[in-house]
Amino acid sequence: MTHHDKKSVADIPEEPIVVEVQAYSNFLVTIGNTGNKFLTEIRDNKALMGIKCPSCKKIYIPPRTHCPTCFARMSEWVKLSGKGTLETFAVVRYQEPYMPKEAPYAYGVIKLDGADTGIVHMIGGVDLNKIKVGMKMEPVFKEHREGSILDIEYFKPA
Amino acid sequence: MTGERIAIVGVGQTIHKSKRTDVNTAEMCAEAVEAALADAQLTIKDIDCVILGSFEPADGYSGPDKFIIPEIGCVGKAGFEMQNVGTTGGVVCATGFNMAAAGLFENVLCVAWQKMDEAAGAFGRGGGGANEYWTGQFPMSPITNFARRTYAYMTRSGCTEEHLAMVRVKQDQCAQRNKYAQLKLGLTVEKVMNDFLLAWPIRRLHMCPTTAGSAAIIVCPEKRAKKVTKKPVWVEDWFTCHQGGALTMAEDPTASTLAYACQKIYKRCGITNPNKQIQAWEVYEPASTAELRWMEEVGICEDYTAWKLFEQGKVGIEKEVPFNPSGGVTATNPIGCTPVVRVVEAALQVRGDAEEHQIPGTINRALATAYGGQGENVVFLLKKSL
Amino acid sequence: MVLKKEEPQDPSVAFRYPRVITYKHSLGYQSKFAHALKMGRIIATKCPVDGRCTVPPRIVCPMHHVRQTEWVDQGQRGKLTSAFKINFPMFDSRTGELKTWENPIVSLELEGGAKMDGWCAETDTSKLKPGMLLEAVWRPPEERKGRVDDILYWKPVEK
Numbered sequence: 251m252t253h254h255d256k257k258s259v260a261d262i263p264e265e266p267i268v269v270e271v272q273a274y275s276n277f278l279v280t281i282g283n284t285g286n287k288f289l290t291e292i293r294d295n296k297a298l299m300g301i302k303c304p305s306c307k308k309i310y311i312p313p314r315t316h317c318p319t320c321f322a323r324m325s326e327w328v329k330l331s332g333k334g335t336l337e338t339f340a341v342v343r344y345q346e347p348y349m350p351k352e353a354p355y356a357y358g359v360i361k362l363d364g365a366d367t368g369i370v371h372m373i374g375g376v377d378l379n380k381i382k383v384g385m386k387m388e389p390v391f392k393e394h395r396e397g398s399i400l401d402i403e404y405f406k407p408a
Numbered sequence: 409m410t411g412e413r414i415a416i417v418g419v420g421q422t423i424h425k426s427k428r429t430d431v432n433t434a435e436m437c438a439e440a441v442e443a444a445l446a447d448a449q450l451t452i453k454d455i456d457c458v459i460l461g462s463f464e465p466a467d468g469y470s471g472p473d474k475f476i477i478p479e480i481g482c483v484g485k486a487g488f489e490m491q492n493v494g495t496t497g498g499v500v501c502a503t504g505f506n507m508a509a510a511g512l513f514e515n516v517l518c519v520a521w522q523k524m525d526e527a528a529g530a531f532g533r534g535g536g537g538a539n540e541y542w543t544g545q546f547p548m549s550p551i552t553n554f555a556r557r558t559y560a561y562m563t564r565s566g567c568t569e570e571h572l573a574m575v576r577v578k579q580d581q582c583a584q585r586n587k588y589a590q591l592k593l594g595l596t597v598e599k600v601m602n603d604f605l606l607a608w609p610i611r612r613l614h615m616c617p618t619t620a621g622s623a624a625i626i627v628c629p630e631k632r633a634k635k636v637t638k639k640p641v642w643v644e645d646w647f648t649c650h651q652g653g654a655l656t657m658a659e660d661p662t663a664s665t666l667a668y669a670c671q672k673i674y675k676r677c678g679i680t681n682p683n684k685q686i687q688a689w690e691v692y693e694p695a696s697t698a699e700l701r702w703m704e705e706v707g708i709c710e711d712y713t714a715w716k717l718f719e720q721g722k723v724g725i726e727k728e729v730p731f732n733p734s735g736g737v738t739a740t741n742p743i744g745c746t747p748v749v750r751v752v753e754a755a756l757q758v759r760g761d762a763e764e765h766q767i768p769g770t771i772n773r774a775l776a777t778a779y780g781g782q783g784e785n786v787v788f789l790l791k792k793s794l
Numbered sequence: 795m796v797l798k799k800e801e802p803q804d805p806s807v808a809f810r811y812p813r814v815i816t817y818k819h820s821l822g823y824q825s826k827f828a829h830a831l832k833m834g835r836i837i838a839t840k841c842p843v844d845g846r847c848t849v850p851p852r853i854v855c856p857m858h859h860v861r862q863t864e865w866v867d868q869g870q871r872g873k874l875t876s877a878f879k880i881n882f883p884m885f886d887s888r889t890g891e892l893k894t895w896e897n898p899i900v901s902l903e904l905e906g907g908a909k910m911d912g913w914c915a916e917t918d919t920s921k922l923k924p925g926m927l928l929e930a931v932w933r934p935p936e937e938r939k940g941r942v943d944d945i946l947y948w949k950p951v952e953k
């Protein structure tokens with residue numbers, strides 16, 4: 251090859267460059283049969299169902315197939331009233347992408363009566379400055395439900 | 409080597425499928441864990457350390473141990489996640505082996521998974537190219553990388569497309585005898601040679617499938633292993649070798665770091681004649697054509713001659729060279745989990761428990777490998793007795 | 795964003811959550827390489843131990859672990875070492891688009907010794923032979939962004 255002239259590189263700048271790169275993702279989440287039953291009960295019957303461990307007797311909601319403590323397979327479903335106590339909450343006053351609502355809004359952990367675990371959900375139907383830990387809560391269901399956790403619009407003070 | 413001698417006391421895997429709509433990712437892992445515990449005749453309470461991992465960009469999760477751990481009953485146990493593209497399962501196992509060998513834990517559970525029916529094509533970023541920013545414009549993927557490798561292998565060895573097809577047919581015949589394998593297609597050389605061309609010389613049938621599957625192993629230090637099972641599979645040695653991109657792609661476009669890793673591990677373990685001293689091979693081949701070069705790199709035959717062994721019909725479960733008796737990665741590839749499947753299959757061979765795809769005779773040693781990215785390798789040597 | 799998978803209808807069985815994430819990568823030492831591309835030049839770092847040039851450039855030689863401070867212009871031509879064409883639709887990870895790819899990708903050994911890949915102008919792969927000479931065809935200066943695709947494609951050199 252004869253065309254290569256060893257040109258000087260001294261005239262090439264060295265200023266640091268930062269580049270923007272966009273990543274697109276569109277992943278699929280499979281719910282599984284246990285989660286599917288939970289969601290269809292919400293959609294069809296406005297019912298909140300927990301699942302009970304045969305050996306340690308704990309009731310989990312949202313449900314899973316194996317007990318996190320003892321790994322036993324769970325299959326006993328328990329219908330809960332849907333009412334519960336607000337364990338903790340946060341009022342979000344800044345905007346983030348991909349959130350279900352525009353700020354300001356509140357969400358929290360509600361310990362449902364009869365269950366051993368808390369469920370995370372939105373809080374509504376109340377002045378954001380008047381929410382208190384320990385309040386009794388109940389779910390408000392959407393008119394049109396699809397089989398998603400957002401079929402519950404929010405929990406409001408009972 | 410210092411540290412405790414260690415053995416695999418239990419193995420388990422799910423029946424691998426292209427889609428699992430009946431379970432979510434965590435439940436799929438729980439199936440593999442249940443299988444491994446049943447195989448070892450242990451309960452989850454015996455496990456004191458959990459190492460887990462999957463190739464996260466392909467599943468779209470970040471830090472998935474948070475929802476896998478509760479489902480597999482391991483809340484409160486020691487352990488962490490490990491990840492590295494195709495070698496993920498290999499680093500999960502190697503880490504688990506380290507935890508047992510260090511004498512810190514008595515029963516280490518290693519579990520890996522991949523649920524590729526949930527992927528969305530974003531996996532092409534980063535992992536395929538040597539530098540995301542500079543190679544991001546190219547559709548880098550295992551298909552194109554192996555098209556390049558195989559083309560170079562063909563020009564250097566003189567083998568033809570027919571030989572590549574013979575390799576694929578051998579894989580399929582083995583997979584048909586493995587109840588856990590995904591693809592069982594009843595292939596012939598003609599079907600393979602006429603299949604849809606992806607990027608010459610790679611045809612669709614040469615490439616591994618996308619799989620939803622999980623696998624787990626349980627590892628114990630020596631004293632504990634002898635108490636738990638009558639058939640411990642001893643982990644003689646392992647070696648990891650990364651950065652294939654810098655080391656090999658520029659020099660020899662057909663090779664990976666496998667030869668380098670094998671030389672090291674053979675030297676440490678006194679293997680001078682691999683064909684005689686190793687009786688079972690589970691070597692990770694992302695495209696069936698890779699088997700040709702990998703057979704040479706692990707020392708079964710001279711460079712660029714492996715295709716002749718296929719022509720002479722010498723490769724198969726009951727043949728002279730029992731390479732990938734499970735059907736290999738070409739039949740089943742849940743990316744992050746595949747190396748654990750290689751270790752599981754190698755362990756089953758050593759124990760004589762591989763059922764229909766068991767290699768006849770006594771298996772004193774088995775070699776299992778993990779492959780990833782641009783040619784990274786993790787190599788494991790398993791043996792029957794101390 | 796165009797992604798060709800059938801949309802699941804029932805969120806109680808499975809659902810998707812589409813996202814666009816923007817990353818800001820600092821090029822660091824490789825910034826000089828990006829500036830050179832904007833100027834229509836390909837430069838590489840040279841290892842002081844064995845003289846091998848690497849593209850993309852690296853601050854430290856991956857084999858000898860010494861700093862590479864010498865930059866060498868790689869010229870405008872390269873010898874073909876491998877070529878392949880993609881015969882099936884693949885995702886363009888830059889746009890999320892599922893598309894077909896007309897031009898082959900070629901691997902080259904540049905005049906300065908470094909190796910790199912690029913798109914090829916010649917779409918008939920039977921005309922591409924290892925050892926043949928290809929030269930870079932660049933985008934117009936105002937369109938260059940300091941990326942490797944500032945080289946539009948590599949074209950066989952007319953005899």
